[in-house]
Amino acid sequence: MKPKINICWLRRDLRLEDNAAIYHALKGEYPVLLLFIFDTDILSKLASKQDARVNFLHQTLSTLSNQLQKDQGSSILIQHGKPADIWAALSETYQINAVYCNQDYEPDAIKRDTAIKEQLQTANIQFYSYKDQVIFEKNEITKADGLPYTVFTPYFKQWQQKLNNFYLRAYPTEKYFNNFWPTAVFPIPSLNDLGFEPSNQPFPGKDFENKLDGYELNRDFPAADATSHIGMHLRFGTISIRKAAQTALEKKASKWLSELAWRDFYQMILFHFPHTVTKSFKPKYDLIKWRNHPDEFEAWCLGNTGYPLVDAGMRQLNETGYMHNRVRMVVASFLCKHLLIDWRWGEAYFAEKLLDYEMASNVGGWQWACGSGNDAAPYFRVFNPELQLKKFDPKLEYVDRWVPAYKQLKHTLPMVEHAFARERVLKVFKAALNE
């Protein structure tokens, strides 16, 4: 007789502490098996065999599984394939009472989960999902009429008012760890088995607490590197969002807390307006006549625009999978406005390169930079890459770190002159918006 178990399906919540789905699963009446699926539908879309994010997942899962084996005599079942097939097979192998997971708000993830839920329920297996990766989700923060906010400031006002210990308390999973199903060690597929190769990109650390003190003062100066670098950990759930927000409150890091609210905001926007992944939030912006010159796009990608701050940013991205926030705005504005290249091209490039890539934030940020998004800067606000350099990297410390060659140059050779590009984009945008 097969033992009856509950399965907790991990996806972007790779931690045992303060995890909503694990907590609810462990409190159930059957032993809990943890599962992770390397989803071939997702992996097949990745451009590089050395994708560092797959490396990170693999490494994190190995560590978690070892820890679970050592402390609880349990293990994580790691599968590779299409979720529907995996679940069909698992339903044969085990007597599953219920499946627990944490909610994912991306359109494809919602589609996947809806289909799996239906598939499991046909087999009399319950499917439970929980809020875990944001503080407030879906309709928890709405306008008086019940509709979602589309402007950040009033959203944030309510977000802050509603924030209290109830929403920030950690799920005490550790109290129930003895409810993990005792298993032998499941073999972990190698990177090679998954079709990937080792990458040598280092991953950001998890000690964000120390970085909150000077954050507001220094965050805009890329050379100071005064941001928290925990985007990747929030993306994969290796840090709890509740812990992050709690720490921000304790350290009175209100500016940094507002950045966490931006993250919630864009997740909420993506949930309510999933079409914004491919369409402008403001429909008129889909009428813009982009130039979309492939050679110019390539120059931008490689960091060969002739603008030191833009090039430094792109090279930091290409070399490390990370780019400072201020510089992300500058390079995004440059692509959309100076080169008149569709924000979706830039969004896709960031998606390929950023270790901390998050669809909601990336799409939201690019639409903001382009002017087509929520709370967008008016279209006539065109970042001046030279002025941004003077303001935020006056001693060229950041530039020197990524493009040392600029130090020897008296004059750079910009691929397009700022004043000319500015006039051009204003004309093109105006034409589209007046249609």
Add this chain to the structure above:
DNA sequence: TTTTGAGTTGTTCGA
């Protein structure tokens, strides 16, 4: 229903 105030991160121009 109408009105009012405000809108992440900017730039340029002229006094």
Add this chain to the structure above:
DNA sequence: GTCGAACAACTCAAA
């Protein structure tokens, strides 16, 4: 060098 206004008009949210 510094400061305020203009940029362009619109949409959102709340009273």
